[in-house]
Amino acid sequence: MEAAEVPIRVPALATEQRFAQRLRRCLQEERLWDRRYQLQRLPAGRVALPVLEEKLSQLCLPPEVPCELVRIQDPVPSRAARRRSPAQRLRDELRELLAAGWSEELERDVPHAWQRHGDLVLLSEDSFKAAPWQKLGPALWETVASALGARRVAKRGRVMPDGMRSPSVTLLLGQHGWVEHVDNGIREECGSLEVPALSHLLPAGIGYFTLPFLVHAGAAFVHACEWNGHAVEALHRSLVLNGVRDRCHIHSGDSRQLQLRDVADRVNLGLIPSSEEGWPVACRVLKKHTGGVLHIHHNVETPPARTAALPAERGPPEAASSAGEARHPAEDGGEGALRTRLRPEWQRWAEATATRIQGCWRSCTGGRGAPASCTSRR
Template structure:
């Protein structure tokens, strides 16, 4: 009986060492080779065998079988001793730097994370549970050596007890060195993400997208992977010689593709978040285009620019409506130009719908299509998109009339889906051609071509 007490004391001592983080250890039952199979069978039957680590032969010839320490009791140790002769070796030890089993080495990052955290929880003397497993992240973003976890993970109060070692374990399991966890995007025009740095000295990262280098601080600015199709479409446009105003530039999601791939002559980038503007400045320098862009920090509704833009990008969701008046103000008064208007539109489930042939906008699109030499699309994905676009076209005409005192014509060039924002809510972009009536028709063909190029990959 004395030997059994000694074994449990070893177990407690080793567990404290693991809490202090002095070494990575594996709890194991040690026995002689001839009793190994009996021990293994008993441990498997009692669900005590730790299959994440390899069985190890010690220098004295004994065999160490990895076990799940939290559920191992004194009764289990007594039962194991009875598997052999009274004088057989049976002790509980901690093996430093254990080797993962082949199966554990082949597991996915999510599986490895689960296994590592289960080991951490049990090494701290706590019970692993299905609730904790469900609280693990199922997806994450990788920005170099920084991993950005989703907001719906690690909500259980129990995780707080395992810090700071918890975040080192998570980063190591997922192959990173720094770790951050995001929350919901704050309301308001800046759309600042609520991101907390869990591990690391800073949140600056670099990301390469379609040959463009973006750097930003994940704790201050957001990077939307969901907008990749629209960035590719922008990159495919031909904007040579054009001046563009990007009313919601952020860190340069669209400013940079317009400059680098679409070859815009100059971009006026408006941004009122100083953190995003600082990242934008770095990104313009990184990509060697800072001489072709001017950053306007502050509320774009107070912008003093007038009649300079061939094209205006309004990349704000759920709506960019507050920017419509200033977009009309910066459009060239003599020739007009194109507005790229982002918006979240509510729609209903169902199949593609036929456009009404009596639609005034539909007839104009058919005429413009014939002039540009392309075939007229018989369908659009959702009728709600067209209805919204027609309302916007009418609103922009009214704004231009109020601003300039002479009538303008607006023409729907294209409606581009970007992504599904929520159930029955679509993020789309309207390409709207806006021309004073004295200039009407002269720029339609060019506008059609520049908005319907094949995206670069």
């Protein structure tokens, strides 16, 4: 998923030309100078010197240097910034921060890649693990943000097995973790501490399926169920961003306890590795008299594929079928061809699932038949 590019207005101190060099020396000495951008010339002979956003509260300049805080729109990168890649810039600034303490161990610990979400950079869990980094405190993350042109920094951890797939991500620099994505024309707002989950109605997650149903498929109304409070808030924000909040009702809580009945034409069960516990509820949600469609996601375990036979062992193209009749591959099509391509484990799962869904449906409708046939896709 590509993150939306967010324009950055860089803070700067504006002063008269005759004070520019003195102000620059003060900013460099206090490590407040933002070397990513050039000086900006302003009307009336003044100039603006870029400063680091995260250090504005530390500004303490001599009173004899008159200046005011402004914002530079579309700042011009400095020559040094244009020559170096972001990864090289990060290593150079960290080496300068540590000075004589730099080592090969630290060199290996600096990430070469990261995720960017607007003005937030998300680092991998295997970066900055060495002990010397911990001694730097906030200065480390301020340097990372400065080098990568970000204002906020977070570090990803492993997804915790708590039933809600909560990620152990830590916000290292910044006041909040909300970020906005644009994917396939849909604006999605989520926390950097949230993992976009495959979901829609059981559960809803942050809207991976809910939003496309509403924005692109033109669904008249969607009921979304989610028990992760952070995901509920993210989904609400995204619905508002896309102007579809009035066509969606969010049910907060466990979808297995959902009391909704007889309202849906389609139910999306996007929970993996298995959504089996939600099947009875999904059948109850389908319209009782017309039935509907269940979209079921499921991980089916399969053994390793067998080694292919040698050409001499396979025989000619018109090999005998299991019924003992010769058959050309091109003569078999439709559902029969699909079944020959499916692995036996997949086919057995599809047939068992169809049987269970039929049973759930009859229980919910007082003995009526299954609403539709079961189709399995890889």
